[in-house]
Amino acid sequence: MRHHGTLARVEDYFDRTATRTWERLTSDAPVSGIRATVRVGRDRMRNVLLGCLPADLTGARVLDAGCGTGALAEELAKRGAEVVAVDIAPNLIEIAKARVPARLGIDFRAGDLADPGLGCFDHVVAMDSLIYYTDTELAHLLGLLRARTSRTIAFTLPPRTPLLMAMWRMGKMFPRSDRSPVMVPHSSARVASALRAERVPGRLAERERVTSGFYISTAFTHDPAEAAR
Known part of the structure; x- marks a missing residue:
């Protein structure tokens, strides 16, 4: 499938390189000033995505696509959702299972967020898990998710600002083996064009941008065609 090359790089980064960093960042442990801004930004964005969905999710089946260490999945379950939480990195899934109370009944799985075997959903959330894909790859993934999602898909992307574009171009200059997967900045117009194609x-719909030091991300929603009428 079209996204599998990028998926392999993301899997290698998170499961073999960044597990300890990610575990610390998503905990209450002290972190550097830069990472502290990222933590604050992610906390804010988590609330933004939750605000894109109904406050009462009782009876709704929700996919947390790229669940990381489980913080968003936990909040969704507390709202009454039946949550399937998937991440490409098995090590992060094990951390999530250890952190999140078993009584919430979250179905944690290691694998591809686009796997049709995960089933169908009322809503999907994808926080910072689609940020490494090109416009074409992103549209393909959203198409796969839309085919199995009856209501809102809420997700985040890095915005196509002059600063992030400059950082992106500089990042692409380094050999792949010496850097993590490169985030791909997006604009709503380019994403919309790719979805039409x-x-x-x-x-x-572009919902809200969160800027906190080194964390800059935009929340989007994608709703079924009938929701626009």
């Missing part, structure tokens, strides 16, 4: 039905 992929013939993904529905309505894309």
Whole structure:
């Protein structure tokens, strides 16, 4: 599938290189000033994505696509959702299982967020898990998710600002073996164009941008076509 090359790089980074860093960042442990801004930004973005979904999710089946260490999945379950939480990195899934109370009944799985074997959902959230994909790859992934999601898909992307574009171009200059997967900045217009080219039905909306030091991300929602009428 079209996204599998990028998926392999992300898997290698998170499961073999960044597990300890990610575990610390998503905990209450002290971190550096730079990482502290990222932590604050991610906390804010988690609340933004939760705000894109109904406050009461009782009876709803929700996919946390790229669940990391489980913080968002936990909040979704507390709202009453039946949560399937998937991440490409098995080590992060093990951390999530250890952190999140078993009584919440979250189905944690290691694997591809686009796997049709995960089933169908009322909502999907994807916080900072689609940020490494090109416009074409992103539209393809959203198309796969839309086919199995009856209501809102809420996700984040790095914005296509002059600063992030400059950082992105500089990052692409380094050999791949010496850097983590490169985030791909996006604009809503380019994403919308890619979705049209992929013939993904529905309505894309830019919801809110969160800027906290080194964390800069934009929340989007994609709703089914009937929601636009």
